[in-house]
Amino acid sequence: MKLIRPIRIAQSKPLPFRGGVGVGPVSEHRARRTGPTPSPKGEGLIRFILIALCLVATPLSAQNTAQRDMANVQLADPRQEDEATTLMETLRCIQCQGQSIADSDAPIAAAMRSEVRQRISGGESPEQIRRLMVQRYGDWVSFQPGADVAGMFLWLLPLLILVGGIWFARGLFTRKAK
């Protein structure tokens, strides 16, 4: 069976929008408000039909809402939310590989955001969570170079280049001094 070459399905069902709390029901509500005002009698009926429609629509959207709860809703404590957001901006999305999980709409990024918020609200420190993600996916998952050998080399490289440059150019200065 070699008919299908491996287009590996990245789990991309882009969500319609990120960061919003409102899903279906809210937009339907808005659509009703902006329309021409129906007679009071008719409004009751329309409201009934809309609510009935929303009830039918829920199972369709439930698949995503479960994980979007924590993924797209801020934590109640602003300090914790701040910690979570800062961390999310420095964790890399596994699917949209150049983006942080804070920027990505990919379902796996949503799952990661959700886990970050859950753990932060559970009292874990951002660095603990970062270590956990690195333990699962390797250094790749973090946008922040660590303090290991490779990380220190990256941090110190500009300094090394500067020192090297001064050493390289020192002849120029001595000649001037004469």
Add this chain to the structure above:
Amino acid sequence: MDRRWLLWVPLVVFAFIAGWFIYGLAVPQDKLIRSAMVGQKLPGFALPPATTGAVGFAASELADGKPRLLNIFASWCIPCRAEAPQLEMLKAAGVEIDGVAVRDRPEDVAAFLTEYGNPYRRIGADQTMRVQLMLGSSGVPETYVIGGDGTILYQHIGDIRDEHVPVLLQKLQEAG
């Protein structure tokens, strides 16, 4: 002292970096993110059944002394359909395969199994992708070789094709 050779240093450095760039452009990149969990014990999780008639399982139940495969799939994933015959081959070879249905609905899982066959012993549902993250998995399908003691021994990323079947069988044999 003659230091004119130093003038060549920037050129050498440039040539090195340029060569590196050309190498990076010419050699196709491997963009797969491999799990860093290979070699470690399975993290603790418990999954409910993915559909009616299926049996859910906990991570601890995978460490029953016999090496097995843990296959991550979804009914909405096209390559998962492509690997169905290969999973059947592995099952026919006596391999126990447990499945994790990611972000799926019970009725869709049932339809998928009816259409493409059911090679699984147990199928757990990972609605929130929590377990997928725990395993360091980056997508579907993925297949893990789990040792008899519950250690993750090998990760296969993407659909299993004919040439991968012997590899997986060998890894299972090495596991015990």
